[in-house]
Amino acid sequence: MWEIVRESIPQLLSAGFKYTIPLAIISFAIGLVLALLSALTRLSQKSGAFLILKAIVRFYVWLFRSTPLLVQLFIVFFGLPYLKIKGILPHGVRMHPFTAGIITFSLNTGAYASETIRASISAVPVGQWEAASAIGMTRLQTIWRVILPQAFRIALPPLSNSFISLVKDTSLAASITIMEMFEVSQQIAAENYQPLLMYSLVAVIYALFTSVLSYLQGWLEHYFNHEVNAKKVNS
């Protein structure tokens, strides 16, 4: 048994570092940008044409939060090639599985994180907006200099949780032929007929990855909150 473990660990880890981790990191980065833009759009007080943009953003967030991630992956990878439009898209939308994975995971993470960021921005006391306005800051300055830094601290724990979930959810990418860890474990299990061992092994590796992330999360929270939590020196 140890023989099998020793042989498969390098294969699993290599799949992890080659696909699972990049998939998670890239999707999360793009997702965060999408989330920030979505949250700011939805919180904006602008009217006119902006209302259309707001409606689009609301639809996007609703769509990705109300459908299963696995179904989203299938639509993007297996479904879109059949989206044929005469003249414009004669061959449908075809992409590399990794690209399809990145697009779906990014959009999915963006939808969830936009709600997190929106809630965190709303959690910053209204007095902070007023204090910034009172010294003559523009709305954009207020958001960048005063509100987002505070919202970020509030958002850090839930965003870290989203990232940890994303790392685990990348296992769904096995279903669209990406050679990530879970897919590799399935292939090994099919060869050596040791499904219990192989799936347990891959579970341990996921747990290892996410534990490291949890540790980093704790460290980040400590780092970004040190001034806010600084010990009272007087009074």
Added chain:
Amino acid sequence: MKLTNINKSFGDNHVLQDISLDFPEHKTTVMVGPSGSGKSTILRSLNLLGMPDSGHYDFDDFHLDFSQKITNKQKLAVRRSTGMVFQDYNLFPNHTVLGNVIEGPTQVLKQPREQAIATAKDLLNKVGLSGYEKHYPNQLSGGQAQRVAIARALAMHPKYILLDEPTSALDPELEQEVLRVLLQLAHEKQSMVVVTHNMIFAQRVANKIIFVEHGQILYDGDPKEFFSPDNPNERIRKFIASMTMKNL
């Protein structure tokens, strides 16, 4: 600084009822009145944090008509010429004391950092907080935090400073250290509008008193007459008596 025929409603609540007031330059105007009378609403009209429904506002070169749309540019310009000190300080928790004071000068006035820091240090010295530059707001007592807020407002060199119950959140000893700073500013002829429930302080600092009740101005003028036991207005005499009792 002058408000003319100001009206403001929140729903059916007619909070300011056609009030007209002027706030003389280089003087301290104190606004008093029962809770919910509209003092904060008036103060917030002066830096356009709250917009009246109608009326006129003349301040420096600004002549605003609240029944027209006030542009963002006008709002920013008025806010740059007024400083505001809030009851609960509203310091930026993610910035140090120094960071709080230089935020406006560097970001809004685009002053060079060194210049802003030099001014900030002078101001912190003035409010008695030299040496606290690197502290964060949550490391300060309420009285210290409020003095930082005053320094932050002064750093913009505003024409007027607006203070909304600046000591209401403070214990009496801490209140005194803030009031001392305000008395000093009054002495230096800084134009101020102060809302306060502290009648002893009001009597000491005011060049002009405004008494607000139910969104109307019941008194607007000389503090001596206002605080005199012979004030013919019984409502005002009762108000002062009740507030003074509270302060004791």
